[in-house]
Amino acid sequence: MREIFKSGSVRGRIVTSGLLPRKEVRYVPYLTTWAIRNDANSMSYKNERRFGKMEKYDPKVTPWQVSERDFPREGSSTEKLKFLLSYSILAPSSHNSQPWKFHIRDSEVDIFADKDRWLKVADADQCELYISVGCALENLLIAAEHFGYAHQEEYFPEGVDSLAAVVKLTPQEKIEKTRNPAFFEQISKRYTNHNIFETRKIPKAEMAQLHACFYEHGFWIFSTNEGPYILYTEEELRHRIDELITRADAIQLTDRAYTKELAFWFGQGAFGTPWLMAKISQLALTYLNISKGQTKKDSEMLLSAPALIALASAADNRKSQVMAGQIFDRIALTATSLGMAIHPMSQILEVPEVKAELRELLEVPEVKAEVAKLLPEENVFPQQTFRLGYAEPEKEHTPRRPLEEVLV
Structure with a gap:
């Protein structure tokens, strides 16, 4: 291991181990290092302490490696x-x-x-x-x-x-x-899994486990794979939601303020992208029109999923939003335990006119009847949308x- 640069408190190192069949220079923002990665050994931050070594958990550099063994039982x-x-x-x-x-x-x-x-x-x-x-x-x-x-x-x-x-x-x-x-x-x-999903269906028993994540009243999930619905077939629902996602993408990705904000977060490495690629993505978002390419990619990802799900509430206020987050977290953990992939696709909720159309789409007779049991106003407020299914695992966690x- 040798240091290749030093600037302020940021230190850079190259890590090598014999002759590497494939080499990739990668910046790991949460470790503040440059590293040469051996793809043949499939090294990933998710499965290593640091540079592939099982070092002791350090909350500053290895947050994902937290272990219950480190709980300070004798501490304050x-x-x-x-x-x-x-x-x-x-x-x-x-x-x-x-x-x-x-x-x-x-x-x-x-x-x-x-x-x-x-x-x-x-x-x-x-x-x-x-x-x-x-x-x-x-x-x-x-x-x-x-x-x-x-x-x-x-x-x-x-x-x-x-x-x-x-x-x-x-x-x-x-x-x-x-x-x-x-x-x-x-x-x-x-x-979060950003890969194309497999086409295999989700068993009813596993969907039932997702429904068991609801401890709070006034919340439910609306899933395209749990019909039949009176007004739509499953395929019609999927394509209708795809239309809404596509329109939301087109609106957002041609909005200069939106792409500037997205570029900032890419540049910060928030998505776990290697540093160099993060900066390239930031420049692309800032100076290039990527609307068509990203819209096509999002459509492919969405239509590949066996289930498109909206988590909805009967009220729409700050408390219901926090509680929706709690439910979504439990759904994500349940999906993880079942070997399933989950990927939020929130753009459909980020464009007001598209969100309004999604709300209308959710107000099918079965949903309205369910809501009527909870509130006389029969409100339907989508809080989180995501795709669910099976896919190749992501190689790394996002930084923390x-x-x-x-x-x-």
Whole structure:
């Protein structure tokens, strides 16, 4: 190993191991290193500590390698709660923006929406911001139950939208677990899959496990593979949703403000793209018209999936958005445990006129009858859309901000 550059606090290294049949120079932003990767050995951050070595877990450089063995059983209450938050920061988020911050007070954890990481163009109504916060909250509750903490959460206790939740955590010898214990080990295995999906269908038994993720009233999933529906066949539904996705892509990718925002996040390495490719993608988004190519790619990805799903709620407010994030997190963890791939496709919800059409599409008779049991207004508010199925696994997890960076 030899150092090839040093600039400020960033250090670069080349790692070699004998003669490499194929070499790829790769920048790993979360490790701040240049590395030559041996593709023949299929090295990936997901399966290695650092450069393929199983080094000790370090929350600053190996967040995905967190292990329950490192729980500080003899540590202080603050140290233990900080460790629980090591699982919160692994939650999914819109554009991997990780828009959350935490504050520990005695036996309580405050969870804040980090408005500095709000995608003001793509997520103008901040729905995805709060769904992301809900995912982080759910990971905290899952980890808390695993390590023997009873929990009580209060949503927006101060009446302002910056403080999304306060969680009171009480260690107990025996607690009543409200969540599937199997969720915990899936937290560090979960990832978003951007690959083309296989055509094989999802068994009804596995769909039933997704429906079991709903602990809250007033939420449900609408899936194209769970018909028949009165107004549409499954194929008609899929193509109708594809039309909406295609139109949303066309609107967004020709919007200069949107592509500039997307380019910024690509340039930050938020998607786990190697540094050089991230910068190339940033330049392409900034200076080239990629609308047709990206729209075609999104259509191929969507139509390849055996199930296109909308997570919807009977209310549309900040609390319901956070709770929708909690449900989506449980769905993602369930899918991971079943060997399934999941990929949010939120652009259909990011363009107001397209979102309105999706809402109309969801208001088929069966859905309206189901909602009527919950609220007399028969409202249908789509909160998250995603494709579900089977695919080749992603090679790497997306990078994560160090825990210390999100503590206030």
